[in-house]
Amino acid sequence: xxxxxxxxxxxxxxxxxxxxxxxxxxxxxxxxxxxxxxxxxxxxxxxxxxxxxxxxxxxxxxxxxxxxxxxxxxxxxxxxxxxxxxxxxxxxxxxxxxxxxxxxxxxxxxxxxxxxxxxxxxxxxxxxxxxxxxxxxxxxxxxxxxxxxxxxxxxxxxxxxxxxx
Amino acid sequence: xxxxxxxxxxxxxxxxxxxxxxxxxxxxxxxxxxxxxxxxxxxxxxxxxxxxxxxxxxxxxxxxxxxxxxxxxxxxxxxxxxxxxxxxxxxxxxxxxxxxxxxxxxxxxxxxxxxxxxxxxxxxxxxxxxxxxxxxxxxxxxxxxxxxxxxxxxxxxxxxxxxxxxxxxxxxxxxxxxxxxxxxxxxxxxxxxxxxxxxxxxxxxxxxxxxxxxxxxxxxxxxxxxxxxxxxxxxxxxxxxxxxxxxxxxxxxxxxxxxxxxxxxxxxxxxxxxxxxxxxxxxxxxxxxxxxxxxxxxxxxxxxxxxxxxxxxxxxxxxxxxxxxxxxxxxxxxxxxxxxxxxxxxxxxxxxxxxxxxxxxxxxxxxxxxxxxxxxxxxxxxxxxxxxxxxxxxxxxxxxxxxxxxxxxxxxxxxxxxxxxxx
Numbered sequence: 180x181x182x183x184x185x186x187x188x189x190x191x192x193x194x195x196x197x198x199x200x201x202x203x204x205x206x207x208x209x210x211x212x213x214x215x216x217x218x219x220x221x222x223x224x225x226x227x228x229x230x231x232x233x234x235x236x237x238x239x240x241x242x243x244x245x246x247x248x249x250x251x252x253x254x255x256x257x258x259x260x261x262x263x264x265x266x267x268x269x270x271x272x273x274x275x276x277x278x279x280x281x282x283x284x285x286x287x288x289x290x291x292x293x294x295x296x297x298x299x300x301x302x303x304x305x306x307x308x309x310x311x312x313x314x315x316x317x318x319x320x321x322x323x324x325x326x327x328x329x330x331x332x333x334x335x336x337x338x339x340x341x342x343x344x
Numbered sequence: 345x346x347x348x349x350x351x352x353x354x355x356x357x358x359x360x361x362x363x364x365x366x367x368x369x370x371x372x373x374x375x376x377x378x379x380x381x382x383x384x385x386x387x388x389x390x391x392x393x394x395x396x397x398x399x400x401x402x403x404x405x406x407x408x409x410x411x412x413x414x415x416x417x418x419x420x421x422x423x424x425x426x427x428x429x430x431x432x433x434x435x436x437x438x439x440x441x442x443x444x445x446x447x448x449x450x451x452x453x454x455x456x457x458x459x460x461x462x463x464x465x466x467x468x469x470x471x472x473x474x475x476x477x478x479x480x481x482x483x484x485x486x487x488x489x490x491x492x493x494x495x496x497x498x499x500x501x502x503x504x505x506x507x508x509x510x511x512x513x514x515x516x517x518x519x520x521x522x523x524x525x526x527x528x529x530x531x532x533x534x535x536x537x538x539x540x541x542x543x544x545x546x547x548x549x550x551x552x553x554x555x556x557x558x559x560x561x562x563x564x565x566x567x568x569x570x571x572x573x574x575x576x577x578x579x580x581x582x583x584x585x586x587x588x589x590x591x592x593x594x595x596x597x598x599x600x601x602x603x604x605x606x607x608x609x610x611x612x613x614x615x616x617x618x619x620x621x622x623x624x625x626x627x628x629x630x631x632x633x634x635x636x637x638x639x640x641x642x643x644x645x646x647x648x649x650x651x652x653x654x655x656x657x658x659x660x661x662x663x664x665x666x667x668x669x670x671x672x673x674x675x676x677x678x679x680x681x682x683x684x685x686x687x688x689x690x691x692x693x694x695x696x697x698x699x700x701x702x703x704x705x706x707x708x709x710x711x712x713x714x715x716x717x718x719x720x721x722x723x724x725x726x727x728x729x730x731x732x733x734x735x736x737x738x739x740x741x742x743x744x745x746x747x748x749x750x751x752x753x754x755x756x757x758x759x760x761x762x763x764x765x766x767x
Contacts (some may be wrong), residue, residue: 192534192623196731201710204383205413205420207390219733239535242568243731244710245470247387247486267568268539269470273486323370323500334395337492 180280180301182259183309184231188293193220193236194243195270199252201244212248213255230257233299235291237263241270250274260299262306262317264288275324276333282306284317348598350506351575352541355481355595359464367505367602375405376463376480378493381449381706382410382421384468385428387487392495400435401497407439407458408432409449412706414442417713447678447704450474450562450646454554455678460584461576462593466490466499471646471728473564477557478584479576479595484565504570505604506541506597511548513612518762520656521556522648522726522746524548525563526617528609530627538568540604543597548611549574554583555652559746562647563728566624616761618724619744622732630749633759640671640723641754642735643747644702645709648726649677651684653747658690660751660762661697667757672699673715675707699754711735717742724753 197220199212206212217224234253240263241249250273253261260280274281280301287306291297295310304319320328330336346364349357357365359373380388385408400406408428413421425442432440439458446452450471453459461479465472468490475482485499493499509528529536542564549557557574564572574580575596584592615629643649643657654676666672674694676682682704685691694701707714709727717723717736722743725735730742743759752760 194729194731196710196729196734200733201383201712205418205424207386207424219738239538239568242534243470243565243729245468245484245486246384247468247488251387265535265538267535268570269484269486269565272489276486276488321370333488333492334391334397337495338395338397341496 182231182233182280182299184233184259184297186233186235186291186293186295186297187224187228188291189220189234189236191237192239192242195241195246195249196243198241198249199246204246204248209251209255212252216252216256225256228256228258231259232257233297234258234261235263235287236261237288238265240266242267245269247273247277250277250279254279262287262299275327278328278332282317284315286315287317348600350541350543350601350603351479351595351597352481352506352571352573353503354597355462355464356501356503365503367503369503370500371503372498372500373464375466375493375497375499377405377407377459377465378490379407379409379449379453379465379467379469379472380487380490381412381469382414382425382428383412384487384490385431386424388468388491388494389427389431391488391491397495400494403436404438405497406437406494407453408437409441409452410443410446411448411704412710413712414446414705415703445679447681448646448649448706451649451677451681454478454558455587455680457584457587457589460588460592461580462595466493470565471562473569473572474558474562474646476561476564476571476573477554478580479574481571481573483571504539504541506543507537508543508545508603508606509609510606511544511546511609511611513548513610514551515548515611515614518748519614519616520746521552521559523614523617524611525560526619526627526744527614529563529567529625532567534566534623534625535568537564539570542567542569542572544572544574550577553652554579555650558650559647563624566728616749617745618749618759619730621730621741621743624729624744630745630759630761636722636743636759637757638670638724638753638759639721640673640715640717641750642673642675642708642715642723642725642727643750644675644677645706645727646677647728648747649675649681651681653726654681654685654690656747657751658693660748660755660765661699662693664755664765665698666754670754670757671715672754673702673708674699675702675714676704678704708735724750724759726750
């Protein structure tokens with residue numbers, strides 16, 4: 180899977196309360212959640228974001244609450260993938276489970292700025308910064324998780340295994 | 345010969361039918377319980393229905409607790425709660441707790457003996473790690489993981505490394521588990537325990553009542569921990585006896601097990617703590633913040649909403665009134681806590697002090713209802729998070745503290761310690 184898009188860059192410890200505040204957790208409709216994505220950290224994000232854009236952040240992205248509505252909101256806003264120096268553990272699982280591609284890449288987090296155009300190659304574990312003509316190496320997912328993503332998310336993976344059993 | 349293992353590894357080894365597991369290994373663990381609430385269950389239910397799966401694994405081993413936006417906060421929340429209720433009825437979920445029977449999930453599940461030593465529990469709520477205080481492996485997951493758990497009765501896990509925190513000595517007067525855990529998170533940071541098990545041990549822990557142990561394990565997630573855990577002992581067994589309907593499974597870690605790190609902490613030197621906005625790791629001594637005036641105090645939550653916490657607050661508020669400019673809200677964590685607090689005269693103390701006393705709910709902790717903040721307002725809360733916008737307007741502020749500091753602050757109108765009130 181390869182994604183190309185412009186960057187929205189954030190710092191460390193971007194928590195799930197700022198990604199999707201609790202006042203919006205009274206709905207499960209993805210588009211309704213998307214309308215408030217990143218609202219408490221960057222209220223202009225939703226006006227600026229275009230389909231295929233990429234979020235890049237520093238350490239501990241998605242920390243705090245387990246709310247799956249956070250990666251759902253990000254995915255529904257049109258963001259194609261999230262690259263971060265590190266991810267909080269519940270967010271990491273949730274993103275894989277709902278099919279939001281994520282990549283751990285500390286090198287990218289250090290250098291990339293908002294507006295940079297990136298080309299992210301998930302299979303190779305590589306991030307190319309087309310604006311700055313640089314390439315950063317990233318960690319690939321373990322095969323186990325690649326299978327979940329390839330099956331189209333956790334529930335499909337579960338269904339497939341139940342059918343095989 | 346089986347290698348030395350930590351308590352977390354032993355619990356997980358048993359749960360996947362293996363002699364031993366090593367940290368970093370991927371396993372499929374059998375669940376003892378799967379939990380969700382009124383804002384996380386709807387997504388899980390949606391996933392199940394979309395996948396066309398009609399049957400849950402075991403209706404006795406799923407708990408659905410309506411606690412976040414109930415009593416129904418607004419029409420949309422009412423629709424979500426209704427969806428959970430209908431799902432529970434359709435699948436015959438025994439442990440469904442609705443308004444009047446419910447309390448905050450992480451208060452009522454131990455109270456009712458639904459979780460215990462040796463259990464493997466997942467919950468669609470990050471503070472599921474609370475049950476580690478009983479010597480269980482308990483961890484928070486998202487709605488889809490929970491849906492998969494409701495169907496298969498299993499969860500895939502990467503066995504975490506263990507960080508050991510050894511607390512020495514007796515705590516100062518009024519210093520509780522909340523202060524110890526805020527201090528610890530302050531030392532290691534909000535990702536200091538990322539992907540790790542946080543094991544709390546030492547003579548300070550041995551002397552700590554269950555309420556303080558629940559508080560500490562509750563906040564393991566605030567350091568990025570996969571789970572918090574305290575080895576079961578006589579205090580644990582006394583708590584569980586008469587509550588649990590099944591036999592607890594007691595494990596203790598091997599001394600020679602591989603710990604990722606060991607931190608020795610002098611608990612006697614830890615002062616009353618407050619975590620300043622906007623990170624739980626921003627912990628300082630409460631006495632340094634005497635110039636911070638507040639508009640609201642909240643005493644409650646899955647972190648500090650138990651009877652002991654209310655008793656502590658009542659000790660400070662007894663015979664006094666809260667400051668005229670401070671809206672003080674006390675939220676017992678369960679119906680049983682509420683009723684016992686009434687019997688002990690604590691509710692009278694709170695109402696005489698001009699504090700509000702609410703039915704159990706998560707309410708203001710996550711900015712839901714029952715005490716939201718306007719722009720520029722400040723709250724001292726016995727809750728667990730103080731991120732931007734956590735309790736309301738993005739320009740409001742939350743300071744985290746234990747019940748003694750919260751109650752003293754309510755009386756003084758600025759961040760205070762009990763000695764200022766009780767002197």
